Amino acid sequence: MGMVEWFEFQMPGKVICAEHCVDSIGTEMDKACGNKVLVVTDEDVEKAGLVRHVIDGMESGNGEIVGVFNEVPPNSELQVVQACYEKALKLEADALISVGGGSSIDTAKAAAMLMVEGGNLIDHQSAVYMPRGPLPPHIAVPTTSGTGSESTYMAVILDKDQQLKVRFQAPELTPTVAMLDPVMTITMPPPLTASTGMDAMAHCIEAMYSEMHQPISDSLSLHAIRLIARYLPAATRNGDDIEARTYMAIAANMAGTAFANSSTTIVHAMANSVGGHFGVPHGVANAILLPYGMEFNIDFMPEEVAPRLRMVAEAFGLDVSGDDDVEASKKAVEVIKGLTVELGLPRKLSEAGVPEDGLERVSRDAMLDGSIFNNPGEPELEQVIDLFRKAY
Numbered sequence: 001m002g003m004v005e006w007f008e009f010q011m012p013g014k015v016i017c018a019e020h021c022v023d024s025i026g027t028e029m030d031k032a033c034g035n036k037v038l039v040v041t042d043e044d045v046e047k048a049g050l051v052r053h054v055i056d057g058m059e060s061g062n063g064e065i066v067g068v069f070n071e072v073p074p075n076s077e078l079q080v081v082q083a084c085y086e087k088a089l090k091l092e093a094d095a096l097i098s099v100g101g102g103s104s105i106d107t108a109k110a111a112a113m114l115m116v117e118g119g120n121l122i123d124h125q126s127a128v129y130m131p132r133g134p135l136p137p138h139i140a141v142p143t144t145s146g147t148g149s150e151s152t153y154m155a156v157i158l159d160k161d162q163q164l165k166v167r168f169q170a171p172e173l174t175p176t177v178a179m180l181d182p183v184m185t186i187t188m189p190p191p192l193t194a195s196t197g198m199d200a201m202a203h204c205i206e207a208m209y210s211e212m213h214q215p216i217s218d219s220l221s222l223h224a225i226r227l228i229a230r231y232l233p234a235a236t237r238n239g240d241d242i243e244a245r246t247y248m249a250i251a252a253n254m255a256g257t258a259f260a261n262s263s264t265t266i267v268h269a270m271a272n273s274v275g276g277h278f279g280v281p282h283g284v285a286n287a288i289l290l291p292y293g294m295e296f297n298i299d300f301m302p303e304e305v306a307p308r309l310r311m312v313a314e315a316f317g318l319d320v321s322g323d324d325d326v327e328a329s330k331k332a333v334e335v336i337k338g339l340t341v342e343l344g345l346p347r348k349l350s351e352a353g354v355p356e357d358g359l360e361r362v363s364r365d366a367m368l369d370g371s372i373f374n375n376p377g378e379p380e381l382e383q384v385i386d387l388f389r390k391a392y
């Protein structure tokens with residue numbers, strides 16, 4: 001397996017998981033010392049009645065909800081974070097609860113930064129953000145099972161002017177508590193269940209072969225892969241399947257912790273870029289690009305990547321005992337392709353509203369994304385353009 005080199009692993013937040021655990025969110029907020037809470041969400045989540053669960057759950061504690069910021073778009077933006085912060089300031093909020101997908105959770109993380117730092121968010125962007133003081137308590141309640149943002153220490157926010165996704169990261173940004181309640185995910189429609197689940201799958205697989213892979217993340221990734229392979233089709237077919245919803249919430253959380261420590265790679269670099277430029281939903285972009293990224297890396301860096309993807313094939317339950325590493329890893333790619341078809345997701349970027357003449361531009365920005373620096377080897381711009389064309 002090769003010698004273990006130096007690695008670092010962090011999991012700064014608490015995770016709670018149970019059906020109806022949100023009923024006790026007020027108690028959790030008391031433990032976190034939050035009193036005046038701003039809820040950060042989006043209109044669809046609010047209309048689906050999910051914010052109501054949180055408001056009711058706050059009755060279990062002594063804190064109060066002072067307002068609801070429901071203006072988070074599918075890809076959060078710098079201006080949205082500023083507006084959220086200003087609302088928190090005006091209402092004198094001292095704590096946050098995010099209810100939604102990665103966009104709402106990341107908005108709350110970035111707003112929490114501003115509640116300590118003040119000013120403009122973009123001025124605080126740094127590879128190593130050092131807060132001036134403790135960030136306000138933040139409880140994250142994911143309503144999708146994909147990003148893992150409820151337990152990761154980074155926030156990705158769109159800079160609309162530059163059409164670029166900007167990353168903020170520091171252990172302090174991790175939500176104080178992540179509450180995984182399957183009841184909060186049952187209103188997700190099948191396409192969103194499928195695409196967000198494939199985002200989680202991409203986190204696992206990329207974390208397995210990233211240059212920063214490490215044994216603790218491996219264990220999280222491999223078990224999350226088993227859970228996603230088993231439960232994502234069921235959760236997509238029948239949204240009321242609480243067992244499938246619960247295991248998908250757990251898998252997405254484990255996958256988030258895995259990639260937060262081991263990093264994603266070329267797939268996420270490319271997905272972030274098409275998301276920033278053309279608004280392709282994050283999960284859809286990753287679902288399309290994942291098999292292409294795996295195939296590219298098997299050919300590009302076979303000695304590094306194929307033994308890692310062999311473990312992925314084994315996690316899928318495939319018998320690869322008679323195969324060499326490259327053969328075994330290609331079988332893992334076929335499983336991903338089959339899963340995408342089974343889930344009814346698009347398989348090409350041309351089906352996701354990406355214009356063909358935009359591929360060179362998105363390739364240039366993918367080369368600047370932090371994830372690409374952790375891809376095994378150093379892919380060249382021409383290779384990224386080529387890969388985008390293959391996935392088009």
Ligand SMILES: [Fe+2]
Pocket residue numbers: 147199200203268282286
């Ligand atoms: Fe992702």
